[in-house]
Amino acid sequence: MADCPNKEKNAQVCTCTYTSCPRHTVCCECIRYHRENGGLPACLKK
Template sequence: MECKRDKNLKNCNCSYDPCPKKGICCECLHYHRKMRQLPACFFPPEYEKTYDRSFELFAKLVSEGKV
């Protein structure tokens, strides 16, 4: 399967610029899952910037209707 990194980057809101996984969604998902997190693209911009990508924050945002 060919990675569509350039296309993925158009939808990537990750603000961590030095990330080598940026635009490589499969690697990003595996990395964050191991840390009990979700990638930046699951969060609204104001929460993504906090770098708290925990399952718990995501669940809170869902329950508040922010995601």
């Protein structure tokens, strides 16, 4: 997975507790993954 230049900034607002996820703080990959699986990333759940 390509390194994301926004990872540090994203980490400041990310609400997902699964920090060992390879998509953690790479929001585009995270959203794509959950969309393809019919779900939502942690930050979009209420």
